[in-house]
Amino acid sequence: SQELEQSPQSLIVQEGKNLTINCTSSKTLYGLYWYKQKYGEGLIFLMMLQKGGEEKSHEKITAKLDEKKQQSSLHITASQPSHAGIYLCGADTSGGSNYKLTFGKGTLLTVNP
Amino acid sequence: GAGVSQTPSNKVTEKGKYVELRCDPISGHTALYWYRQSLGQGPEFLIYFQGTGAADDSGLPNDRFFAVRPEGSVSTLKIQRxxxxxxxxxxxxxxxxxxxPNEQFFGPGTRLTVL
Structure with a gap:
Protein backbone atom coordinates (compact mmCIF):
# COMPACT_ATOMS: atom_id res chain seq x y z
CA SER A 1 0.00 0.00 0.00
CA GLN A 2 1.09 3.57 -0.52
CA GLU A 3 2.55 5.34 2.49
CA LEU A 4 3.02 9.04 2.99
CA GLU A 5 5.77 10.34 5.22
CA GLN A 6 5.44 13.83 6.58
CA SER A 7 8.23 15.88 8.09
CA PRO A 8 8.69 17.35 10.52
CA GLN A 9 6.22 15.73 12.92
CA SER A 10 5.92 19.02 14.77
CA LEU A 11 7.17 22.53 14.28
CA ILE A 12 7.29 25.60 16.51
CA VAL A 13 7.99 28.95 14.88
CA GLN A 14 7.90 32.59 15.85
CA GLU A 15 5.23 34.71 14.23
CA GLY A 16 6.50 36.22 11.00
CA LYS A 17 8.87 33.36 10.18
CA ASN A 18 8.69 31.21 7.06
CA LEU A 19 8.36 27.44 7.27
CA THR A 20 8.16 24.35 5.07
CA ILE A 21 6.41 21.02 5.58
CA ASN A 22 7.28 18.03 3.43
CA CYS A 23 5.32 15.03 2.24
CA THR A 24 7.06 12.08 0.58
CA SER A 25 5.54 9.05 -1.09
CA SER A 26 7.02 5.66 -1.91
CA LYS A 27 4.97 5.61 -5.11
CA THR A 28 3.90 8.03 -7.80
CA LEU A 29 1.20 10.38 -6.64
CA TYR A 30 -1.91 10.57 -8.82
CA GLY A 31 -3.22 13.50 -6.83
CA LEU A 32 -1.84 15.18 -3.75
CA TYR A 33 -4.15 17.02 -1.36
CA TRP A 34 -3.20 19.34 1.48
CA TYR A 35 -5.61 19.78 4.39
CA LYS A 36 -5.47 21.68 7.66
CA GLN A 37 -7.08 20.37 10.84
CA LYS A 38 -7.76 22.07 14.14
CA TYR A 39 -8.51 20.10 17.29
CA GLY A 40 -12.14 19.05 17.43
CA GLU A 41 -12.81 20.19 13.88
CA GLY A 42 -12.92 18.59 10.50
CA LEU A 43 -10.29 18.88 7.81
CA ILE A 44 -10.19 22.06 5.76
CA PHE A 45 -9.15 21.68 2.12
CA LEU A 46 -6.18 23.84 1.16
CA MET A 47 -4.92 22.76 -2.26
CA MET A 48 -4.69 19.88 -4.68
CA LEU A 49 -1.75 19.15 -6.98
CA GLN A 50 -1.80 16.73 -9.86
CA LYS A 51 0.88 17.48 -12.41
CA GLY A 52 4.62 17.07 -11.98
CA GLY A 53 6.21 20.43 -11.26
CA GLU A 54 2.88 22.00 -10.38
CA GLU A 55 2.78 24.87 -7.90
CA LYS A 56 -0.24 26.57 -6.36
CA SER A 57 -0.57 29.48 -3.97
CA HIS A 58 -3.34 30.79 -1.80
CA GLU A 59 -2.71 33.83 0.36
CA LYS A 60 0.55 33.04 2.15
CA ILE A 61 0.57 29.32 1.51
CA THR A 62 2.33 27.71 -1.47
CA ALA A 63 2.26 24.03 -2.33
CA LYS A 64 4.52 22.29 -4.84
CA LEU A 65 4.69 18.83 -6.37
CA ASP A 66 8.03 17.66 -7.71
CA GLU A 67 8.59 16.52 -11.29
CA LYS A 68 8.68 12.86 -10.31
CA LYS A 69 5.36 13.28 -8.45
CA GLN A 70 6.68 11.62 -5.31
CA GLN A 71 7.30 14.59 -3.08
CA SER A 72 5.30 17.66 -2.15
CA SER A 73 6.07 20.66 0.02
CA LEU A 74 3.88 23.21 1.74
CA HIS A 75 5.47 26.58 2.39
CA ILE A 76 4.03 29.28 4.62
CA THR A 77 5.41 32.79 4.34
CA ALA A 78 5.33 35.21 7.26
CA SER A 79 3.48 32.81 9.55
CA GLN A 80 0.66 34.03 11.79
CA PRO A 81 -0.99 32.46 14.84
CA SER A 82 -3.99 31.69 12.61
CA HIS A 83 -1.78 29.26 10.68
CA ALA A 84 -1.45 27.03 13.73
CA GLY A 85 -2.93 23.56 13.44
CA ILE A 86 -2.23 20.13 12.00
CA TYR A 87 -1.32 19.97 8.33
CA LEU A 88 -2.11 16.73 6.54
CA CYS A 89 -1.13 15.58 3.10
CA GLY A 90 -3.36 13.04 1.40
CA ALA A 91 -2.79 11.10 -1.79
CA ASP A 92 -5.27 9.64 -4.22
CA THR A 93 -4.75 5.88 -3.90
CA SER A 94 -7.68 4.87 -6.04
CA GLY A 95 -5.49 4.56 -9.11
CA GLY A 96 -6.46 7.94 -10.44
CA SER A 97 -10.18 7.43 -9.89
CA ASN A 98 -9.96 10.33 -7.53
CA TYR A 99 -11.87 9.29 -4.45
CA LYS A 100 -9.80 7.24 -2.01
CA LEU A 101 -7.31 9.24 0.00
CA THR A 102 -4.41 7.93 2.06
CA PHE A 103 -3.12 10.45 4.58
CA GLY A 104 0.19 11.08 6.27
CA LYS A 105 0.34 11.36 10.06
CA GLY A 106 0.30 15.12 9.96
CA THR A 107 2.56 17.98 11.04
CA LEU A 108 1.61 19.94 14.15
CA LEU A 109 2.40 23.62 13.65
CA THR A 110 2.59 26.05 16.56
CA VAL A 111 3.09 29.75 15.87
CA ASN A 112 4.16 31.81 18.84
CA PRO A 113 3.11 35.47 18.87
CA GLY B 1 -26.89 23.25 6.63
CA ALA B 2 -23.92 24.70 4.84
CA GLY B 3 -21.44 21.98 5.71
CA VAL B 4 -21.17 18.31 6.57
CA SER B 5 -22.67 17.58 9.96
CA GLN B 6 -22.13 14.56 12.17
CA THR B 7 -23.98 13.34 15.21
CA PRO B 8 -23.31 12.74 17.97
CA SER B 9 -20.16 14.80 18.45
CA ASN B 10 -19.10 12.49 21.28
CA LYS B 11 -20.13 8.94 22.08
CA VAL B 12 -19.03 6.93 25.08
CA THR B 13 -20.03 3.29 25.16
CA GLU B 14 -19.10 0.07 26.86
CA LYS B 15 -17.26 -2.78 25.25
CA GLY B 16 -19.64 -5.11 23.45
CA LYS B 17 -22.32 -2.51 22.79
CA TYR B 18 -23.72 -1.43 19.41
CA VAL B 19 -23.31 2.14 18.15
CA GLU B 20 -24.57 4.17 15.22
CA LEU B 21 -22.86 7.28 13.90
CA ARG B 22 -24.72 9.62 11.58
CA CYS B 23 -23.49 11.82 8.75
CA ASP B 24 -25.45 14.52 6.91
CA PRO B 25 -23.55 15.46 3.74
CA ILE B 26 -23.69 18.72 1.84
CA SER B 27 -26.86 18.91 -0.21
CA GLY B 28 -26.28 17.78 -3.78
CA HIS B 29 -23.09 15.85 -3.04
CA THR B 30 -23.39 12.38 -4.51
CA ALA B 31 -20.20 11.00 -3.00
CA LEU B 32 -19.82 10.27 0.71
CA TYR B 33 -16.84 8.92 2.60
CA TRP B 34 -16.12 7.59 6.05
CA TYR B 35 -12.66 7.79 7.61
CA ARG B 36 -11.33 6.84 11.03
CA GLN B 37 -8.62 8.87 12.77
CA SER B 38 -6.75 7.50 15.74
CA LEU B 39 -4.71 9.72 18.04
CA GLY B 40 -1.57 10.98 16.35
CA GLN B 41 -2.48 9.47 13.01
CA GLY B 42 -3.92 10.73 9.77
CA PRO B 43 -7.44 9.75 8.71
CA GLU B 44 -7.77 6.17 7.47
CA PHE B 45 -10.22 5.40 4.65
CA LEU B 46 -13.12 3.13 5.57
CA ILE B 47 -15.79 3.25 2.87
CA TYR B 48 -16.97 5.30 -0.11
CA PHE B 49 -20.52 5.71 -1.37
CA GLN B 50 -21.51 6.93 -4.80
CA GLY B 51 -25.22 7.55 -4.48
CA THR B 52 -26.86 4.78 -2.47
CA GLY B 53 -24.31 2.09 -3.16
CA ALA B 54 -21.03 1.36 -1.45
CA ALA B 55 -18.56 1.67 -4.31
CA ASP B 56 -15.56 0.71 -2.18
CA ASP B 57 -15.74 -0.75 1.33
CA SER B 58 -12.20 -2.13 1.34
CA GLY B 59 -11.22 -0.02 4.35
CA LEU B 60 -13.75 -1.50 6.78
CA PRO B 61 -11.58 -3.37 9.31
CA ASN B 62 -13.90 -6.35 9.82
CA ASP B 63 -17.53 -7.47 9.63
CA ARG B 64 -18.45 -5.65 12.84
CA PHE B 65 -18.44 -2.46 10.79
CA PHE B 66 -21.22 -1.67 8.37
CA ALA B 67 -22.45 1.52 6.68
CA VAL B 68 -25.61 2.42 4.80
CA ARG B 69 -26.88 5.29 2.73
CA PRO B 70 -30.39 4.21 1.78
CA GLU B 71 -31.59 7.37 0.04
CA GLY B 72 -28.29 8.64 -1.27
CA SER B 73 -28.03 11.40 1.30
CA VAL B 74 -27.66 10.69 5.02
CA SER B 75 -25.33 7.86 5.95
CA THR B 76 -25.03 5.79 9.10
CA LEU B 77 -21.93 3.94 10.21
CA LYS B 78 -22.82 1.00 12.42
CA ILE B 79 -20.41 -0.80 14.72
CA GLN B 80 -21.43 -4.03 16.43
CA ARG B 81 -19.85 -5.54 19.53
CA PRO B 101 -10.05 18.18 -8.04
CA ASN B 102 -12.18 15.96 -5.86
CA GLU B 103 -12.37 18.31 -2.91
CA GLN B 104 -13.75 16.31 -0.04
CA PHE B 105 -15.54 18.44 2.55
CA PHE B 106 -15.14 16.98 6.02
CA GLY B 107 -17.45 17.09 8.99
CA PRO B 108 -16.23 17.77 12.55
CA GLY B 109 -16.22 14.07 13.38
CA THR B 110 -17.68 11.86 16.09
CA ARG B 111 -15.31 11.01 18.92
CA LEU B 112 -16.04 7.42 19.96
CA THR B 113 -14.74 6.12 23.26
CA VAL B 114 -15.19 2.46 24.11
CA LEU B 115 -14.67 1.72 27.80
Missing amino acids: TERGDSAVYLCASSLGRVT
Missing part, protein backbone atom coordinates in the same frame (compact mmCIF):
# COMPACT_ATOMS: atom_id res chain seq x y z
CA THR B 82 -17.58 -2.55 20.03
CA GLU B 83 -14.03 -3.11 21.22
CA ARG B 84 -11.66 -0.73 22.99
CA GLY B 85 -9.57 -0.59 19.82
CA ASP B 86 -12.51 1.01 18.01
CA SER B 87 -11.99 4.20 20.01
CA ALA B 88 -11.16 6.96 17.53
CA VAL B 89 -12.60 9.99 15.77
CA TYR B 90 -14.86 8.94 12.92
CA LEU B 91 -14.87 11.49 10.12
CA CYS B 92 -17.38 11.80 7.33
CA ALA B 93 -16.78 13.70 4.11
CA SER B 94 -18.78 14.42 0.99
CA SER B 95 -17.97 15.65 -2.49
CA LEU B 96 -19.55 16.27 -5.85
CA GLY B 97 -18.24 12.94 -7.10
CA ARG B 98 -15.45 11.77 -9.34
CA VAL B 99 -14.36 15.18 -10.50
CA THR B 100 -10.96 16.79 -10.46
Whole structure:
Protein backbone atom coordinates (compact mmCIF):
# COMPACT_ATOMS: atom_id res chain seq x y z
CA SER A 1 0.00 0.00 0.00
CA GLN A 2 1.09 3.57 -0.52
CA GLU A 3 2.55 5.34 2.49
CA LEU A 4 3.02 9.04 2.99
CA GLU A 5 5.77 10.34 5.22
CA GLN A 6 5.44 13.83 6.58
CA SER A 7 8.23 15.88 8.09
CA PRO A 8 8.69 17.35 10.52
CA GLN A 9 6.22 15.73 12.92
CA SER A 10 5.92 19.02 14.77
CA LEU A 11 7.17 22.53 14.28
CA ILE A 12 7.29 25.60 16.51
CA VAL A 13 7.99 28.95 14.88
CA GLN A 14 7.90 32.59 15.85
CA GLU A 15 5.23 34.71 14.23
CA GLY A 16 6.50 36.22 11.00
CA LYS A 17 8.87 33.36 10.18
CA ASN A 18 8.69 31.21 7.06
CA LEU A 19 8.36 27.44 7.27
CA THR A 20 8.16 24.35 5.07
CA ILE A 21 6.41 21.02 5.58
CA ASN A 22 7.28 18.03 3.43
CA CYS A 23 5.32 15.03 2.24
CA THR A 24 7.06 12.08 0.58
CA SER A 25 5.54 9.05 -1.09
CA SER A 26 7.02 5.66 -1.91
CA LYS A 27 4.97 5.61 -5.11
CA THR A 28 3.90 8.03 -7.80
CA LEU A 29 1.20 10.38 -6.64
CA TYR A 30 -1.91 10.57 -8.82
CA GLY A 31 -3.22 13.50 -6.83
CA LEU A 32 -1.84 15.18 -3.75
CA TYR A 33 -4.15 17.02 -1.36
CA TRP A 34 -3.20 19.34 1.48
CA TYR A 35 -5.61 19.78 4.39
CA LYS A 36 -5.47 21.68 7.66
CA GLN A 37 -7.08 20.37 10.84
CA LYS A 38 -7.76 22.07 14.14
CA TYR A 39 -8.51 20.10 17.29
CA GLY A 40 -12.14 19.05 17.43
CA GLU A 41 -12.81 20.19 13.88
CA GLY A 42 -12.92 18.59 10.50
CA LEU A 43 -10.29 18.88 7.81
CA ILE A 44 -10.19 22.06 5.76
CA PHE A 45 -9.15 21.68 2.12
CA LEU A 46 -6.18 23.84 1.16
CA MET A 47 -4.92 22.76 -2.26
CA MET A 48 -4.69 19.88 -4.68
CA LEU A 49 -1.75 19.15 -6.98
CA GLN A 50 -1.80 16.73 -9.86
CA LYS A 51 0.88 17.48 -12.41
CA GLY A 52 4.62 17.07 -11.98
CA GLY A 53 6.21 20.43 -11.26
CA GLU A 54 2.88 22.00 -10.38
CA GLU A 55 2.78 24.87 -7.90
CA LYS A 56 -0.24 26.57 -6.36
CA SER A 57 -0.57 29.48 -3.97
CA HIS A 58 -3.34 30.79 -1.80
CA GLU A 59 -2.71 33.83 0.36
CA LYS A 60 0.55 33.04 2.15
CA ILE A 61 0.57 29.32 1.51
CA THR A 62 2.33 27.71 -1.47
CA ALA A 63 2.26 24.03 -2.33
CA LYS A 64 4.52 22.29 -4.84
CA LEU A 65 4.69 18.83 -6.37
CA ASP A 66 8.03 17.66 -7.71
CA GLU A 67 8.59 16.52 -11.29
CA LYS A 68 8.68 12.86 -10.31
CA LYS A 69 5.36 13.28 -8.45
CA GLN A 70 6.68 11.62 -5.31
CA GLN A 71 7.30 14.59 -3.08
CA SER A 72 5.30 17.66 -2.15
CA SER A 73 6.07 20.66 0.02
CA LEU A 74 3.88 23.21 1.74
CA HIS A 75 5.47 26.58 2.39
CA ILE A 76 4.03 29.28 4.62
CA THR A 77 5.41 32.79 4.34
CA ALA A 78 5.33 35.21 7.26
CA SER A 79 3.48 32.81 9.55
CA GLN A 80 0.66 34.03 11.79
CA PRO A 81 -0.99 32.46 14.84
CA SER A 82 -3.99 31.69 12.61
CA HIS A 83 -1.78 29.26 10.68
CA ALA A 84 -1.45 27.03 13.73
CA GLY A 85 -2.93 23.56 13.44
CA ILE A 86 -2.23 20.13 12.00
CA TYR A 87 -1.32 19.97 8.33
CA LEU A 88 -2.11 16.73 6.54
CA CYS A 89 -1.13 15.58 3.10
CA GLY A 90 -3.36 13.04 1.40
CA ALA A 91 -2.79 11.10 -1.79
CA ASP A 92 -5.27 9.64 -4.22
CA THR A 93 -4.75 5.88 -3.90
CA SER A 94 -7.68 4.87 -6.04
CA GLY A 95 -5.49 4.56 -9.11
CA GLY A 96 -6.46 7.94 -10.44
CA SER A 97 -10.18 7.43 -9.89
CA ASN A 98 -9.96 10.33 -7.53
CA TYR A 99 -11.87 9.29 -4.45
CA LYS A 100 -9.80 7.24 -2.01
CA LEU A 101 -7.31 9.24 0.00
CA THR A 102 -4.41 7.93 2.06
CA PHE A 103 -3.12 10.45 4.58
CA GLY A 104 0.19 11.08 6.27
CA LYS A 105 0.34 11.36 10.06
CA GLY A 106 0.30 15.12 9.96
CA THR A 107 2.56 17.98 11.04
CA LEU A 108 1.61 19.94 14.15
CA LEU A 109 2.40 23.62 13.65
CA THR A 110 2.59 26.05 16.56
CA VAL A 111 3.09 29.75 15.87
CA ASN A 112 4.16 31.81 18.84
CA PRO A 113 3.11 35.47 18.87
CA GLY B 1 -26.89 23.25 6.63
CA ALA B 2 -23.92 24.70 4.84
CA GLY B 3 -21.44 21.98 5.71
CA VAL B 4 -21.17 18.31 6.57
CA SER B 5 -22.67 17.58 9.96
CA GLN B 6 -22.13 14.56 12.17
CA THR B 7 -23.98 13.34 15.21
CA PRO B 8 -23.31 12.74 17.97
CA SER B 9 -20.16 14.80 18.45
CA ASN B 10 -19.10 12.49 21.28
CA LYS B 11 -20.13 8.94 22.08
CA VAL B 12 -19.03 6.93 25.08
CA THR B 13 -20.03 3.29 25.16
CA GLU B 14 -19.10 0.07 26.86
CA LYS B 15 -17.26 -2.78 25.25
CA GLY B 16 -19.64 -5.11 23.45
CA LYS B 17 -22.32 -2.51 22.79
CA TYR B 18 -23.72 -1.43 19.41
CA VAL B 19 -23.31 2.14 18.15
CA GLU B 20 -24.57 4.17 15.22
CA LEU B 21 -22.86 7.28 13.90
CA ARG B 22 -24.72 9.62 11.58
CA CYS B 23 -23.49 11.82 8.75
CA ASP B 24 -25.45 14.52 6.91
CA PRO B 25 -23.55 15.46 3.74
CA ILE B 26 -23.69 18.72 1.84
CA SER B 27 -26.86 18.91 -0.21
CA GLY B 28 -26.28 17.78 -3.78
CA HIS B 29 -23.09 15.85 -3.04
CA THR B 30 -23.39 12.38 -4.51
CA ALA B 31 -20.20 11.00 -3.00
CA LEU B 32 -19.82 10.27 0.71
CA TYR B 33 -16.84 8.92 2.60
CA TRP B 34 -16.12 7.59 6.05
CA TYR B 35 -12.66 7.79 7.61
CA ARG B 36 -11.33 6.84 11.03
CA GLN B 37 -8.62 8.87 12.77
CA SER B 38 -6.75 7.50 15.74
CA LEU B 39 -4.71 9.72 18.04
CA GLY B 40 -1.57 10.98 16.35
CA GLN B 41 -2.48 9.47 13.01
CA GLY B 42 -3.92 10.73 9.77
CA PRO B 43 -7.44 9.75 8.71
CA GLU B 44 -7.77 6.17 7.47
CA PHE B 45 -10.22 5.40 4.65
CA LEU B 46 -13.12 3.13 5.57
CA ILE B 47 -15.79 3.25 2.87
CA TYR B 48 -16.97 5.30 -0.11
CA PHE B 49 -20.52 5.71 -1.37
CA GLN B 50 -21.51 6.93 -4.80
CA GLY B 51 -25.22 7.55 -4.48
CA THR B 52 -26.86 4.78 -2.47
CA GLY B 53 -24.31 2.09 -3.16
CA ALA B 54 -21.03 1.36 -1.45
CA ALA B 55 -18.56 1.67 -4.31
CA ASP B 56 -15.56 0.71 -2.18
CA ASP B 57 -15.74 -0.75 1.33
CA SER B 58 -12.20 -2.13 1.34
CA GLY B 59 -11.22 -0.02 4.35
CA LEU B 60 -13.75 -1.50 6.78
CA PRO B 61 -11.58 -3.37 9.31
CA ASN B 62 -13.90 -6.35 9.82
CA ASP B 63 -17.53 -7.47 9.63
CA ARG B 64 -18.45 -5.65 12.84
CA PHE B 65 -18.44 -2.46 10.79
CA PHE B 66 -21.22 -1.67 8.37
CA ALA B 67 -22.45 1.52 6.68
CA VAL B 68 -25.61 2.42 4.80
CA ARG B 69 -26.88 5.29 2.73
CA PRO B 70 -30.39 4.21 1.78
CA GLU B 71 -31.59 7.37 0.04
CA GLY B 72 -28.29 8.64 -1.27
CA SER B 73 -28.03 11.40 1.30
CA VAL B 74 -27.66 10.69 5.02
CA SER B 75 -25.33 7.86 5.95
CA THR B 76 -25.03 5.79 9.10
CA LEU B 77 -21.93 3.94 10.21
CA LYS B 78 -22.82 1.00 12.42
CA ILE B 79 -20.41 -0.80 14.72
CA GLN B 80 -21.43 -4.03 16.43
CA ARG B 81 -19.85 -5.54 19.53
CA THR B 82 -17.58 -2.55 20.03
CA GLU B 83 -14.03 -3.11 21.22
CA ARG B 84 -11.66 -0.73 22.99
CA GLY B 85 -9.57 -0.59 19.82
CA ASP B 86 -12.51 1.01 18.01
CA SER B 87 -11.99 4.20 20.01
CA ALA B 88 -11.16 6.96 17.53
CA VAL B 89 -12.60 9.99 15.77
CA TYR B 90 -14.86 8.94 12.92
CA LEU B 91 -14.87 11.49 10.12
CA CYS B 92 -17.38 11.80 7.33
CA ALA B 93 -16.78 13.70 4.11
CA SER B 94 -18.78 14.42 0.99
CA SER B 95 -17.97 15.65 -2.49
CA LEU B 96 -19.55 16.27 -5.85
CA GLY B 97 -18.24 12.94 -7.10
CA ARG B 98 -15.45 11.77 -9.34
CA VAL B 99 -14.36 15.18 -10.50
CA THR B 100 -10.96 16.79 -10.46
CA PRO B 101 -10.05 18.18 -8.04
CA ASN B 102 -12.18 15.96 -5.86
CA GLU B 103 -12.37 18.31 -2.91
CA GLN B 104 -13.75 16.31 -0.04
CA PHE B 105 -15.54 18.44 2.55
CA PHE B 106 -15.14 16.98 6.02
CA GLY B 107 -17.45 17.09 8.99
CA PRO B 108 -16.23 17.77 12.55
CA GLY B 109 -16.22 14.07 13.38
CA THR B 110 -17.68 11.86 16.09
CA ARG B 111 -15.31 11.01 18.92
CA LEU B 112 -16.04 7.42 19.96
CA THR B 113 -14.74 6.12 23.26
CA VAL B 114 -15.19 2.46 24.11
CA LEU B 115 -14.67 1.72 27.80
